[in-house]
Amino acid sequence: MAEQRKRQPKVCDYYQNEDQFSPGVAFCSGCALELNLRFVSRVLGKDIIFVGTPSCSAPVLHGQNVEAWHRHPYYACTMTGVGSSASGLTRYYQKAGIEATVVCHTGDGCSQDVGFQALSGAAERNEKMIYITYDNEGYMNTGIQRSSATPFGASTSTTPTGQVGRGKNTGSKNMPLVMAMHDIPYVATASLSHLEDYAKKLAKAKEKAKEGFAYLHVFCPCVVGWKIPTDSSIQVCRDAVRTNYFPLWEMEGGDFRMTQKVPNPKAVEELTKTVGKFKHLKAEELTVLQEQVDMRLRHLQALCAATAAETDA
Amino acid sequence: MTVASARETKVLTGNGAAAYAAMLCRPDVVAAYPITPQSEVIEQLAKFHADGVLDCEYVTVEGENSAQNVACAATMAGGRAYTATSSYGLVYMYDAMFNTAGYRAPVVMINVNREPPGIHAVCSGQQDMISVRDSGWVQLIVESCQEIMDTTIMAFRLAEDYDIQLPVIVNYDGYYLSFLAESVEIPFQQEVDDYLAVLKDQPPRPVLRPGVPLGCGSHGMGMGYVELRKKHMAAMERVKPKLEEIDEEFERAFGRSYSGQVEEYRTGDADIVLVTSGSAVGTARTVVDAKREEGVKVGLVKIRLFRPFPVQRLSEALKGKKAIGVLDRSIAFGWDCGPLYQETRGLTPEIGIVPMLSFIDGLANMDITEEHIGWMIDDINEAAQGRPYQQVRWLP
Numbered sequence: 001m002a003e004q005r006k007r008q009p010k011v012c013d014y015y016q017n018e019d020q021f022s023p024g025v026a027f028c029s030g031c032a033l034e035l036n037l038r039f040v041s042r043v044l045g046k047d048i049i050f051v052g053t054p055s056c057s058a059p060v061l062h063g064q065n066v067e068a069w070h071r072h073p074y075y076a077c078t079m080t081g082v083g084s085s086a087s088g089l090t091r092y093y094q095k096a097g098i099e100a101t102v103v104c105h106t107g108d109g110c111s112q113d114v115g116f117q118a119l120s121g122a123a124e125r126n127e128k129m130i131y132i133t134y135d136n137e138g139y140m141n142t143g144i145q146r147s148s149a150t151p152f153g154a155s156t157s158t159t160p161t162g163q164v165g166r167g168k169n170t171g172s173k174n175m176p177l178v179m180a181m182h183d184i185p186y187v188a189t190a191s192l193s194h195l196e197d198y199a200k201k202l203a204k205a206k207e208k209a210k211e212g213f214a215y216l217h218v219f220c221p222c223v224v225g226w227k228i229p230t231d232s233s234i235q236v237c238r239d240a241v242r243t244n245y246f247p248l249w250e251m252e253g254g255d256f257r258m259t260q261k262v263p264n265p266k267a268v269e270e271l272t273k274t275v276g277k278f279k280h281l282k283a284e285e286l287t288v289l290q291e292q293v294d295m296r297l298r299h300l301q302a303l304c305a306a307t308a309a310e311t312d313a
Numbered sequence: 314m315t316v317a318s319a320r321e322t323k324v325l326t327g328n329g330a331a332a333y334a335a336m337l338c339r340p341d342v343v344a345a346y347p348i349t350p351q352s353e354v355i356e357q358l359a360k361f362h363a364d365g366v367l368d369c370e371y372v373t374v375e376g377e378n379s380a381q382n383v384a385c386a387a388t389m390a391g392g393r394a395y396t397a398t399s400s401y402g403l404v405y406m407y408d409a410m411f412n413t414a415g416y417r418a419p420v421v422m423i424n425v426n427r428e429p430p431g432i433h434a435v436c437s438g439q440q441d442m443i444s445v446r447d448s449g450w451v452q453l454i455v456e457s458c459q460e461i462m463d464t465t466i467m468a469f470r471l472a473e474d475y476d477i478q479l480p481v482i483v484n485y486d487g488y489y490l491s492f493l494a495e496s497v498e499i500p501f502q503q504e505v506d507d508y509l510a511v512l513k514d515q516p517p518r519p520v521l522r523p524g525v526p527l528g529c530g531s532h533g534m535g536m537g538y539v540e541l542r543k544k545h546m547a548a549m550e551r552v553k554p555k556l557e558e559i560d561e562e563f564e565r566a567f568g569r570s571y572s573g574q575v576e577e578y579r580t581g582d583a584d585i586v587l588v589t590s591g592s593a594v595g596t597a598r599t600v601v602d603a604k605r606e607e608g609v610k611v612g613l614v615k616i617r618l619f620r621p622f623p624v625q626r627l628s629e630a631l632k633g634k635k636a637i638g639v640l641d642r643s644i645a646f647g648w649d650c651g652p653l654y655q656e657t658r659g660l661t662p663e664i665g666i667v668p669m670l671s672f673i674d675g676l677a678n679m680d681i682t683e684e685h686i687g688w689m690i691d692d693i694n695e696a697a698q699g700r701p702y703q704q705v706r707w708l709p
Contacts, residue, residue, distance in 0.1 A: 047524040063528050065537030073521050075389065076530025077382060078408045084379030088342060088386030088394070089521065091370035095341045095392065100523040118382065121375030 014199035016045035021070045026059040030223040030230030032192050032237070033057060036134050037105070039195065041072060043202045044103060044130075049073040051086045051104045053115070056141040056222075057134070061105070079110045083122035086129045094128070101206055104131040108149035109139045112175050123182040126212035130205045133175065134220040144225040148173040152292060153285050154277045156225070161280045171292050176217040177299070180251045184213040188250035188259070191219045193237035197248055197259050204252070219246045227276020239271040244297045249304070256303040268293050320504070325497040327490035330458045331397065331423050331483075332357035333497075334465035336367045337505040338421075341392035344372045344383035349435055350487040351399040351425040377402035381409035381420075385480075388418040389529050391520035393469065396420065399487060400427035400441045407445065413480045414449030416529065417545065419472035420480040421465065426454075426591065426642070427487040428677055436678035437487040439591065439643040442619065443652045445482075449545060451552050452620040454484040455571075456594045458495040461485050463569055464617075466505055470559050475515040476551050484619070486642070488678055489592040500567055508566045549621040556618055574623035576615040577630050579605065583612030585693045586631055588657055589640035590616040593674075593681045597640070600686040611690050622656050628663035636668040636697035638689050642675040650705050668696035674708040685709060 020041045027034040033056055041048070050072050052061040060069045062076050077085040086102045093100040104119075111119050111133040119131060138156050139145040145158040152171040155161045159168040180187040186208035190198035198218070205214035221228060221236045228236055240246035241260060245268055248260035268290045272278035281289070325333065331354045335343070343362070345355035361367035370387075374380045377398050384394035398406065403424055413420050428438035442452060451471065455464045461483065468481040485491065521529050533541055557573035564570035578598055580586055589597055594615045601613045614630050616623065631637055641651025648655050654671035661669075672689045675681040685708045696702035 049521060049523055058532070062530060062532045064532045064534050066531070068526070068528055068531075071526040073523060073525055074528045074530075075386060075521055076528070077386070078412055080378050081382035081385075081409055081412065084344075084374060084382035085386040087372055087374075087379070088344070088383035089390045091342050091372055091383070092387040092390040092392035092394075093523075095370045096390075098522065117376055118379045121379055124375070125373070 011195045011199055014203060015042045017042060020046050020072055021060070025069045027056070028224055030233055032220045032222070032233040033134050033136070035192055036218055036220055037061075039192075039198070040103065040105065040132060040202060041070070043199050044101060044206055046071060048101045048103045049075065049089060051075045051077065051082055051089070051102060053077060053079045053082055053106055053110050054141070055107045055110060056136070057105060057107070058141070079106075079114045081118055082106050082110060082115045083118035083120070083127075083131065086131075087122050087125065087127045090128050101209060102129040104129060106133060107140070108133055108135040108137060108175070109147040112148045112173050120182065123179060123184050123213045123215065126184060128209055128212055130209045130214045130216065132216045132218060134218050135175070136220045136222040136225060137172070138222075138225055140222045140225040149175065152289050153281045155280060156277065166285065167277075167280065174296060176215070179215040179217070180256070182213070183254065184215060185211050186214040186250070186252055189217045189219070189246065189248055191237045191241050191246060191248060193234050193241060194248060194260060201250060201259075204250075225277070227279075228274065232274065236271070236274060239266070239274065242266050243268045243271045243293065245271050245293050247297060247300055249300060255307040256300065258300070258304055320498065320501045322496050322498050324494050325458055326353060326492055326494050327458045327461050327485055328353035328425070328492070329357055330462040330497045331465055332361070333499055334462045335395050336361050337500065337502060338395070338466060338469045338509065339393065339506075340369050340395040342370045342372060342383065342387035342394045344374050344380040344394065344396045346374050346377050346380045346398070346402065348377070348399045348402040350427060350491040351397050351402070351423065353491070354397040354423060354425070377405045378409050381406040381413060384420040384422070385409065385413040385416060385418045388420055389416055389521050391522070393473070394420050395422070397423035397425070399425040400429050403441045404429055404444055407448070410445060410448045410450060414545070415541070417478040417548070418480055419478055421468045421472050422480065422482050423465070424482050424484045425487045425491045426484055434677040437489055437642070438676050439484070439486070439641070442482065442484045443643045443645070446620055446652070449479070450620060451479050451481040451549070452484060453481065453617055454590045454619055455617065456592060456615065458490065458493060458497045459569070460571060461490065462497055462499070463563065463567065463571070466500070466508065467559050467563055470509055470512065470562075471552065471556060473512045474555060475518065477548055477555055478518060479548055479552065484591070486592040504566060508562070552621050553618070553623060553625070571617060574618040574626045575630060576617060578613040578615065580612030580614060580630050582610060584610040584635045585637070585690070585697045586612045586614055586634050587638045587640060587686070587689060587693065588614045588616065588627070588631075588653065590619070590653065591642060593640060593642065596681060596683055597686050600683050600690065604687070604690050609690060609694055611694070616653060624660060624663070627657065628660050631657070631660065631664045634664070634667060636670070636693045638670040638672055638693040640672045640674060640681070640686075640689060642681070644673055644676075668702055670696060670702060671705040672708060673705070679709060
């Protein structure tokens with residue numbers, strides 16, 4: 001144990017409690033979402049109330065009949081009702097003078113597509129809560145269909161490749177930036193390859209959620225849906241950061257800041273060549289993807305410069 | 314802004330009465346999204362809130378689906394929650410309404426009846442409430458502004474009762490009641506507090522709190538699902554006697570009674586009966602009196618409880634009658650009749666085979682006039698004499 005502490009001293013420092021999830025839960029082998037859930041739970045503490053929906057996380061978060069796989073208070077709702085249900089909980093706690101941290105935990109399909117209205121509404125009202133999107137770039141639980149988070153060119157079961165089809169023909173919605181444009185107290189992106197950075201952001205989100213809405217967008221590869229080996233999800237996370245495909249940044253009180261500098265970014269191909277859903281992409285299609293990555297980074301850098309925030313990485 | 318600090322009589326619209334009643338019941342959370350003809354309810358509540366006489370969290374949501382989810386979650390956290398909607402808003406809540414009912418969350422909701430989408434009628438009609446009849450909610454429907462006030466108070470008493478724990482809709486006709494100004498007696502705050510005080514003495518229901526490992530909304534697999542459905546159905550059945558009990562309590566406290574599930578008017582010695590609900594009941598009562606003057610032995614049954622359906626009380630009221638007519642302000646697609654008629658026909662084993670006539674009137678703000686109801690009673694009377702009759706009649 002002492003040796004383990006030595007290897008990861010900073011991340012462990014953020015842990016509030018023992019793992020609240022039982023071993024052997026119903027996630028796929030190599031699932032990054034499982035790591036995400038256990039990590040969020042340990043950093044934010046066992047008193048948090050999770051709000052979730054039918055999704056990959058549902059078999060574990062919902063439980064079955066009277067059996068549960070974790071010891072958190074949990075509110076399950078429809079995919080359309082996450083931001084709103086969490087608002088109902090926090091508003092009542094405020095009325096009753098009960099101190100509580102309500103943490104929404106949903107996939108990208110819920111937050112960016114079908115549940116977007118409720119999420120946007122809750123953010124606009126600046127409800128006091130944390131909303132975490134685990135972004136696996138599609139509807140993985142229902143069989144790997146495309147969502148608005150699916151990137152350009154990716155092959156999914158509703159954007160398959162074929163004689164004519166070349167995967168998804170539009171890019172993804174730049175969700176964390178969309179949320180930042182709500183002028184909420186805190187927005188951050190996080191990757192499971194950079195846990196220390198992630199832990200800091202979770203801790204900050206918990207503080208910020210006492211004042212208003214905190215949004216975290218977490219990169220969360222799916223081994224089945226992305227067609228990657230079960231031992232590779234963290235490496236894929238790292239590649240996503242190093243290619244600027246998924247830059248790590250935060251916005252605090254309107255000020256943007258890169259939290260992880262990438263001095264010599266790799267080409268996006270370094271990421272896509274390891275991921276099965278991109279395997280069919282030709283050079284010109286990779287160029288389109290690369291241009292989108294570059295464009296988003298320029299936007300982000302411009303925002304950072306405009307708010308004159310300092311980079312500490 | 315003055316607010317009733319003592320029992321007083323005011324001229325209020327139906328919407329105004331609904332808002333006053335909600336305020337008097339001291340909800341912890343109000344979730345609000347505007348829609349014609351409901352808007353006045355939530356505007357009035359916003360004003361109460363702004364004036365500091367309504368101490369609640371007033372959540373101005375971005376749509377009705379969210380209104381329903383806010384209210385549901387607030388009750389599951391332990392609060393008292395209220396929302397109001399109509400028509401398009403009600404159907405936009407559809408998935409969330411199943412959630413609320415499935416959680417047995419005691420939300421109280423006003424639905425101001427209006428025609429639902431498709432043919433864009435910004436008009437009264439009860440098709441909206443019919444569209445959610447199998448969502449697991451208790452549904453009440455009322456006739457007057459005073460009844461809106463009183464039934465809303467009773468709805469909180471019913472929804473949060475330990476034996477019930479079900480969400481309740483109070484329906485009233487848009488336009489005919491929502492914007493109708495009548496004199497309404499507003500109870501003392503203390504009286505309403507006393508009336509609802511019994512809810513505080515019940516065993517506590519499970520609530521979601523920080524640090525308490527309690528799941529809300531587990532997967533119901535196999536028998537787990539069946540068990541919860543059976544319990545929900547049993548609670549629905551308990552609503553019927555409970556509503557009678559609550560109505561009696563209400564009469565003791567406030568001096569007004571609405572006869573629980575159904576109200577019978579001159580049915581005792583009647584040969585024929587007209588069944589209806591909502592704002593049309595007042596007109597029907599007048600016509601029944603007039604027909605009685607002419608020697609027609611006609612009675613009237615007003616449905617107050619639509620879900621669960623008042624099978625026993627309605628059967629008793631209709632047993633032994635020679636012919637029955639049912640007036641609907643909505644239609645049952647695929648049955649070529651009105652929904653209330655369709656359900657009343659389901660009582661045939663209890664009441665026996667007699668001519669039963671369906672009248673569809675009042676769709677999209679078409680007035681249900683005294684003349685129309687006169688024709689209906691004439692039709693029922695003809696059928697009772699053994700003459701041929703038209704089973705379904707659309708009016709006008």
